[in-house]
Amino acid sequence: MEKIRVVHYINQFYAGIGGEDKADIAPLEYQGAKGPGIGLMQEFKEQADIVATVVCGDSYFGENIDEATGIILEMIKKHNPDVVITGPAFNAGRYGVAAGAVAQAVKYKLGIPTVSGMYEENPGADMFKKFTYMVETKSSAVGMKDALQKMAPLAIRLAKGESIGTSAEEGYMERGIRVNTFMPERGAKRAVDMLMAKLNDQPFETEYPMPVFDRVEPQPAVKDITKARIAIVSSGGPVPKGNPEHIESSSASKYGRYSIEGVMDLDETNGETAHGGYDPCYANEDLDRVIPLDVLREMEAAGEIGSLHNFYYSTVGNGTSVANSKAYAKEIAKFLKEDHVDAVILTST
Amino acid sequence: MVKEIESQGFPVVHMCTVVPISMTVGANRIVPTIAIPHPLGDPSLSVEDEKELRRKLVRKALVALETEVDGQTVFEV
Structure with a gap:
């Protein structure tokens, strides 16, 4: 053959x-x-x-x-x-x-x-x-x-x-395709058996699993961006030069909260990326390419936005689990609330 | 992260290059960016042009934040 x-x-x-x-x-x-x-x-x-x-x-x-x-x-x-x-x-x-x-x-x-x-x-x-x-x-x-x-x-x-x-x-992932098949018992009996199992706290397997829609309703728009306080969050791993908190290059076990008070521009002296999932040379040369601090500062000065929240939040999205990312975001949201942030720009690489 | 922060009450604009990933993740306001290693820049441009490009992208992000959406929406620059 x-x-x-x-x-x-x-x-x-x-x-x-x-x-x-x-x-x-x-x-x-x-x-x-x-x-x-x-x-x-x-x-x-x-x-x-x-x-x-x-x-x-x-x-x-x-x-x-x-x-x-x-x-x-x-x-x-x-x-x-x-x-x-x-x-x-x-x-x-x-x-x-x-x-x-x-x-x-x-x-x-x-x-x-x-x-x-x-x-x-x-x-x-x-x-x-x-x-x-x-x-x-x-x-x-x-x-x-x-x-x-x-x-x-x-x-x-x-x-x-x-x-x-x-x-x-x-052992492959579910494709959402239904195929006709013969069962030894008819539907009504199977349904009642499942119901009885459920009532008795016994395990049973549904024949029609509901799809999980993990979606979040969009928040209302910002009324007046020129009055709004904007915060920067990124999964592209931006960090101060030297990565002081040693955020891992993949499967990050933490996020960083970094002050940008008085910082008007990022360059090779004050920022770099910790991310190990893309070529870092462009970000290390000018971190504004990952988090647009320079233009946001200009817009703040010109009154195009109300103000910029004085910290940025960062983790490395490379291989980081959904559960961890969610936990980091929850903590980040607390800081944002404390400082009355109105909206978030989140950048990813 | 996008979803969790949004669920805590903040409108979030997701600026990223691979839009299909952002759609899968569930971002509601999406602004497509330049390239994976430099979403908000383009090293092949002069310093001034690169900054102007970044300004344009961020202005689009601000427009996205000021726009009511009923579901996932991509704001092309």
């Missing part, structure tokens, strides 16, 4: 091209397996071959989503694969978005089945889990072997056209 043809999509880091300094490279391709693809090849157990590896820099993809997807699709198409694997991206946000977007485009534009993998809090998971088989992985490459062991067999089965069970049975 002929071997299954696989094309694998990874980022510049896993391709061994470089870290953040190379995150702006345009799509390119290699013959055969590269990086985690070598691990996939072992898991394929001679049944499949990675015929090509397509690579794109994470920032390039994030800043040129449509164009990059188009180029990548062309690269993938000409290898005529039976299945395409993207990632695993773990908790790398831009990589997760790229891996998800490529998987979706391949599935819907080329009609080729796809498997992706990432951590459940990766923004790419929520964005794309409906459009591809997405395996849940650990948050970092520590979970590489485990991820590849799940992704490889799923890819092989998809390539062979085998039927795939439910998300709970197979």
Whole structure:
């Protein structure tokens, strides 16, 4: 039997091209397996071959989503694969978005089945889990072997056209797709059984889970911005020069609250970024590129805004858990209330 | 963070480059910015032009904060 043809999509880091300094490279391709693809090849157990590896820099993809997807699709198409694997991206946000977007485009534009993998809090998971088989992985490459062991067999089965069970049975993320199936008991009986279990505090599994909409109602607009007090918050890791509180470059365990009283401009002497998820050279040269302090000070002086709250708040959004970010934001909001802040500009990188 | 701060009663404008992520996160007022490593600047411009670009982006953010929205809204510069 002929071997299954696989094309694998990874980022510049896993391709061994470089870290953040190379995150702006345009799509390119290699013959055969590269990086985690070598691990996939072992898991394929001679049944499949990675015929090509397509690579794109994470920032390039994030800043040129449509164009990059188009180029990548062309690269993938000409290898005529039976299945395409993207990632695993773990908790790398831009990589997760790229891996998800490529998987979706391949599935819907080329009609080729796809498997992706990432951590459940990766923004790419929520964005794309409906459009591809997405395996849940650990948050970092520590979970590489485990991820590849799940992704490889799923890819092989998809390539062979085998039927795939439910998300709970197979361990991929729920896609929100309902499939007709026969049950031994009729609906009325199942419903009453569930109700009885619920009344008796027994465990039961709903057949129709409600979607979770984690949304916040928009706050009313600011009435008069020229009277408003504005605060700056950022997940791009801006910190005073030297990062006095040692905010971690990823998975930050804290946030910083930094005085900007009397500071009119940021430059290489008074600010830098602690963020390890993007090339820091531009922010380190002029931190106004991440938090626009200089122009806000000008606008404050000119009366375009009422005033600027005299602290900025910062954490590193890179791989930081949702629970931690929420906790930091709650504390930040207390400080904002104390100083009667009216509105917030939050910047992300 | 955007959602939690907003839920505490502050209108928040999210200035970021990868708008789809901001949409997923649930920001209600979004201003798209220049690039991931320099959202509010462009090192290829002269100092004056770069500052003017930043001014434009921040003015758009202020417009966003002054605008009533019923759901997620992107304010293109």
